[in-house]
Amino acid sequence: AQSVTQLGSHVSVSEGALVLLRCNYSSSVPPYLFWYVQYPNQGLQLLLKYTTGATLVKGINGFEAEFKKSETSFHLTKPSAHMSDAAEYFCAVSDHGRGGSNYKLTFGKGTLLTVNP
Amino acid sequence: DAGVIQSPRHEVTEMGQEVTLRCKPISGHDYLFWYRQTMMRGLELLIYFNNNVPIDDSGMPEDRFSAKMPNASFSTLKIQPSEPRDSAVYFCASSLRDRGFYEQFFGPGTRLTVL
DSSP: OOEEEEEOSEEEEETTSOEEEEEEEEOSSOOEEEEEEEOTTSOEEEEEEEOSSOSEEEOGGGOEEEEETTTTEEEEEESSOOGGGOEEEEEEEEOTTSTTOTTOOEEOOOEEEEEEO | OOOOEEEOSEEEEOTTOOEEEEEEOOTTOOEEEEEEEETTTEEEEEEEEETTEEEEOTTOOSTTEEEEEEETTEEEEEESSOOGGGOEEEEEEEEEEETTEEEEEEOOOEEEEEO
16 A cells, blocks of 8 residues: 655645655556645645656645655655745645556645744 | 535534535535545545545435435535534535536534533
8 A cells, every 4th residue: 555654744844945845655556646735724735746757746836746656755846935925735646557546645644834924 | 616515604503403504505516425524633524526426425424424415516514413523514515527626615614512
């Protein structure tokens, strides 16, 4: 079974500082990996995804993530935080190629990002 | 595109009452998912449908929960009878195959409070 671990339920940064949100996964096959963002009182919105190909993936709002197979990680970064980045971020994994099961996502517990002025 | 639509956005009910949550997926999407989000358990997949047929309901907590998808544009999640521990935000999501992967689009959620 696949699983996702997000290190740090709450991360606080200053505006303009680097954002680093950690995600580690376990999967018995090469996974598809995702980051979703949830703003207050809203649903989840896809930030970026890794399926195949280039391991550095760029998403919306200046975020990017790098798939590192050797470390089973998919950490999310942004060089300079903005106040509007304050939200909860979820890492997710799908176990593709196993009998068509690639449509189920397993989510991490989420990391709440606070941006201080 | 209107996105995934859920109703109601907020529901407050008393223990023992029946609750029905509604979802309209994005037109043309062939998968529909129901999730529950709580502080304690995070985001949990309850059930999902493919072409209106339930595929996996292993996440449904107990027999008090049921879900239906009578057609491609409508799904319901029903709780009968409701209990305080059912209080949560319930999300509906839909997806369409894209080169072997199904990106999920989430609705705004229904915040359920059971007193």
